[in-house]
Amino acid sequence: QVQLQESGPGLVKPSGTLSLTCAVSGGSISSSNWWSWVRQPPGKGLEWIGEIYHSGSTNYNPSLKSRVTISVDKSKNQFSLKLSSVTAADTAVYYCARFIVATFWNWFDPWGQGTLVTVSS
Amino acid sequence: SSELTQDPAVSVALGQTVRITCQGDSLRSYYASWYQQKPGQAPVLVIYGKNNRPSGIPDRFSGSSSGNTASLTITGAQAEDEADYYCNSRDSSGNHLFGGGTKLTVL
Numbered sequence: 001q002v003q004l005q006e007s008g009p010g011l012v013k014p015s016g017t018l019s020l021t022c023a024v025s026g027g028s029i030s031s032s033n034w035w036s037w038v039r040q041p042p043g044k045g046l047e048w049i050g051e052i053y054h055s056g057s058t059n060y061n062p063s064l065k066s067r068v069t070i071s072v073d074k075s076k077n078q079f080s081l082k083l084s085s086v087t088a089a090d091t092a093v094y095y096c097a098r099f100i101v102a103t104f105w106n107w108f109d110p111w112g113q114g115t116l117v118t119v120s121s
Numbered sequence: 122s123s124e125l126t127q128d129p130a131v132s133v134a135l136g137q138t139v140r141i142t143c144q145g146d147s148l149r150s151y152y153a154s155w156y157q158q159k160p161g162q163a164p165v166l167v168i169y170g171k172n173n174r175p176s177g178i179p180d181r182f183s184g185s186s187s188g189n190t191a192s193l194t195i196t197g198a199q200a201e202d203e204a205d206y207y208c209n210s211r212d213s214s215g216n217h218l219f220g221g222g223t224k225l226t227v228l
Contacts (some may be wrong), residue, residue, distance in 0.1 A: 038219075045220070046219040048219060060217065104170070105173075107209070111163040
């Protein structure tokens with residue numbers, strides 16, 4: 001059973017870079033799935049950030065694309081998120097999730113437990 | 122429109138049936154998936170595809186779709202079903218979309 005676990009600093013200074021890692025256990029990151037980051041500001045809804053395939057192919061939310069980099073480390077079975085030039089608006093719980101693609105439908109499962117990142121000086 | 126629209130809040134009496142809807146143009150091309158999120162917890166997949174439930178999800182949860190609207194139905198709502206529910210799909214560019222979420226209250 002695949003499990004995901006986010007890790008990284010819980011506090012980032014404004015204008016700095018947010019860096020998170022998602023460790024994948026119970027399965028291979030080289031399987032035929034995409035690996036995603038989703039965030040949720042306090043009291044608000046879910047926002048997709050981007051995704052990566054084990055080949056290194058990426059897709060990003062157009063609204064964040066200029067600041068986002070997602071990478072994969074197959075040797076460590078993990079993938080990472082970097083979000084640059086952060087502001088208070090980037091304060092959120094950040095989730096990693098596996099995205100499964102079938103012919104006419106697709107879904108996120110499982111999700112990591114999430115990690116709160118606060119942007120503050 | 123590249124958005125998914127959900128009612129912000131819905132309530133249901135204990136044991137009754139409730140339908141949570143999600144509207145968006147992308148739903149004409151892609152099935153929605155549905156996620157349940159309880160306070161302080163990560164989202165959990167409850168419905169995907171035409172009407173598929175992951176292992177461990179009670180059969181009182183079901184999904185349907187017609188035109189630009191996807192629906193999540195809970196038949197015989199239980200107190201533990203009180204949560205936020207989010208729909209998800211993709212737009213024509215392949216970007217992922219989430220609805221704004223529906224807060225379900227079980228009375």
